[in-house]
Amino acid sequence: MKWVLVTIIVLATSAGEVLQALGMRHHGEIHDFRPGALGRVLSALAQSWHIMGSIGAMAVSFFAFMSLISIADLSFAVPATAGSYILETILAKYLLKEHIGWKRWSGTLLVACGVVLLAIE
Amino acid sequence: MTSPLKKLQLKTRIFTAIVVLTNVLGNSFLSRGMQGVGELLSLSPLPYIRALFNPWVAVGVSLLIVWLLSHMALLSWADLSYVLPVTSIAYVLVALVGRFLLHEHVSLTRWLGVTLIMAGVTLVGHTVPRTTGAHKPGTSV
Numbered sequence: 001m002k003w004v005l006v007t008i009i010v011l012a013t014s015a016g017e018v019l020q021a022l023g024m025r026h027h028g029e030i031h032d033f034r035p036g037a038l039g040r041v042l043s044a045l046a047q048s049w050h051i052m053g054s055i056g057a058m059a060v061s062f063f064a065f066m067s068l069i070s071i072a073d074l075s076f077a078v079p080a081t082a083g084s085y086i087l088e089t090i091l092a093k094y095l096l097k098e099h100i101g102w103k104r105w106s107g108t109l110l111v112a113c114g115v116v117l118l119a120i121e
Numbered sequence: 122m123t124s125p126l127k128k129l130q131l132k133t134r135i136f137t138a139i140v141v142l143t144n145v146l147g148n149s150f151l152s153r154g155m156q157g158v159g160e161l162l163s164l165s166p167l168p169y170i171r172a173l174f175n176p177w178v179a180v181g182v183s184l185l186i187v188w189l190l191s192h193m194a195l196l197s198w199a200d201l202s203y204v205l206p207v208t209s210i211a212y213v214l215v216a217l218v219g220r221f222l223l224h225e226h227v228s229l230t231r232w233l234g235v236t237l238i239m240a241g242v243t244l245v246g247h248t249v250p251r252t253t254g255a256h257k258p259g260t261s262v
Contacts, residue, residue, distance in 0.1 A: 021195060021201040025253070029198040045193070058189070063169060066155065074152050078212070085205060094203040099235030099252035100202050104186045110241030111206045118212055 005068040006080045009061050013084045016057035018091045023050030025096070079119035096103045126249070129198065132248045132258045137204075145218070151181030199250040203225035206245040213238050223232040 015068045026048065030041055045051045089108050092098045131231050151169050154177030195204055219225040227235075 017201060017205070021222030023198045024193055024197040027197055030194050035135040049233075055189075062185075065174070066151070066169065069152055070155050070158065074148075085209075088205055089202050092200065092205075097253055098200045098202045101248065103248050104202050104206070105156060107241040107246075107248075108202070108206045110237045110244065111209045114237030114239075114241060115209065115212055117237060118216065118231050120230045120234075121229075 001069065002080075004070050005064050006077075006083075008064045009081045010084045010087060011066065012057045012061035012064065013081065014091060015089045016054045017084075017088055018056035018060055018095055019050045019057060021092070021096055023048045023054060026050065061105070079115045082112050082115040085115070098105050123261050132197065133199055135208055136191055137210075139191040140188060140195060140204075140208050142216060143184045143191065144208070144211050145214050147181050147184030147188055149181070149185060149215075150177050154178035154181055185232060200252055203245060203248060207242055209238055210242050213242075 010011070023045065027041070027044060030038075032038075065077065065081070085108055089100065093100050153173045155172070158172045158175055158178065173182060192204070192208075213235050216227055216231060220227045
């Protein structure tokens with residue numbers, strides 16, 4: 001059951017964050033942080049299917065994570081879901097067309113290895 | 122007189138800090154609250170809604186809403202492949218809080234993990250936050 005939840009979390013988190021990045025890119029950079037302007041940003045985002053899909057996927061991931069930490073330790077749950085780092089970086093390259101040079105790739109791999117080491121007691 | 126790139130980097134640092142702090146605090150409150158809720162494995166929404174009435178869970182969820190919104194703002198100008206590794210400094214913060222505030226034992230393996238994450242974050246932190254067409258610094262700032 002633990003690993004079923006981990007798989008759901010990795011897939012839902014990756015889908016959610018990639019959709020969120022797509023939606024925010026379509027929206028464009030947020031410059032104005034006054035409350036009125038932020039209200040307009042929120043209502044524009046509420047009409048974006050990327051953002052709504054992203055929130056749906058992240059809700060699935062969130063409830064699966066809540067279930068996971070109710071049956072397993074946080075020290076298992078956090079690193080087990082680090083697989084999403086690799087999947088998301090691959091998706092960022094091919095779907096979002098980001099330029100990932102050697103610094104980003106090696107940095108991301110170091111982070112993923114570090115997260116796994118953190119879990120070992 | 123700051124260049125658009127400097128401004129972008131400053132804005133990125135500030136939002137990274139907000140994303141990291143709300144994530145660490147939100148998850149800590151949530152985890153503390155879930156210990157009082159017990160096992161939660163259900164397809165029905167009712168047990169989850171009941172869990173929200175636990176004050177620790179409620180504060181945790183509120184912080185995670187701030188986390189979601191600041192993460193979205195950050196992604197409006199920065200690459201996902203930048204945001205993802207850089208915000209993982211949160212794990213380092215969790216280990217440091219555990220060691221210095223909660224006086225937990227942190228093993229050598231864990232310190233090695235902390236070191237690898239910090240090296241990774243430093244490497245990625247030295248790249249330009251956005252690399253895609255419409256996002257190039259100077260064109261849309």
